């Protein structure tokens with residue numbers, strides 16, 4: 001078993017220093033439970049939650065807020081375009097019992113960064129970031145963190161100014177996904193900026209971006225000096241990735257993959273009403289089927305199916321054949 005050095009976000013111990021990323025439509029309670037069943041990361045995230053809807057979401061016990069005991073500690077991430085909305089959502093989450101409230105300053109999606117002028121858009125206006133954090137800090141009694149990208153261009157002066165704002169407003173930790181706010185997930189993330197940020201601030205720094213294997217994870221710690229590593233897509237494809245990283249991963253066989261997929265199916269269909277479960281299952285399948293030699297075809301066929309029963313039927317008939325006698329080796 002690999003021993004990683006834990007770190008603290010204020011008084012919260014993050015051990016191991018591995019974090020499951022927030023992913024809209026993907027990092028729901030069933031996925032977090034599946035990940036935890038192999039090995040628990042030191043911190044889970046919710047997907048981003050619209051701050052202004054939180055009072056209503058909490059009243060209605062929204063599925064996006066729910067979690068089991070296994071999904072602790074957890075950072076609930078809010079997205080908000082203004083200090084008023086952020087403070088409203090942050091105070092509700094803090095009272096709700098979040099271990100961490102995280103502010104999304106990273107999302108480049110047009111409906112968030114464009115239409116709503118929130119998420120990554122905010123990095124174009126550091127004064128507004130400061131105003132939002134000044135409003136958020138006093139109403140959030142638990143640790144407050146932010147997730148950022150690099151902004152519109154790689155710029156050390158900007159990063160230094162951002163770090164100064166985060167420290168001055170009482171933020172407790174920062175996650176950096178070192179891509180620009182204008183780009184998607186294709187180009188290589190600039191890990192060197194995680195190292196630059198680490199040298200600029202005394203806040204704990206969590207690095208994120210394109211960690212796919214145990215070796216990548218060790219390399220990110222080594223190359224950047226970051227305190228924690230956050231993993232997104234690769235932990236959806238391989239929910240046992242944290243176990244791999246810690247040195248206790250399973251042996252991958254077609255039977256293991258099928259059993260894991262069926263467990264995901266069970267968790268998703270138990271948790272969500274059928275109408276929502278279908279979309280969540282299809283989304284999960286895009287990632288998970290990459291483990292199979294012909295999995296892409298299977299995931300593509302699934303996208304057109306009308307209901308859960310048809311998806312299950314397809315998987316039972318085609319899963320093993322889609323492995324093509326072998327599973328895809330990663331790394």
Ligand SMILES: Cc1cc2nc3c(=O)[nH]c(=O)nc-3n(C[C@H](O)[C@H](O)[C@H](O)COP(=O)(O)O)c2cc1C
Pocket residue numbers: 021022023024025026047048077104106107147177185208209210211230231232233234
């Ligand atoms: C489908 C999807 C949804 C995402 N949703 C969020 C989100 O709600 N909040 C957020 O901060 N980042 C979100 N991200 C970005 C991830 O948290 C992460 O920064 C990105 O995927 C890079 O990490 P990875 O290479 O380990 O996947 C999302 C990414 C994906 C692929």
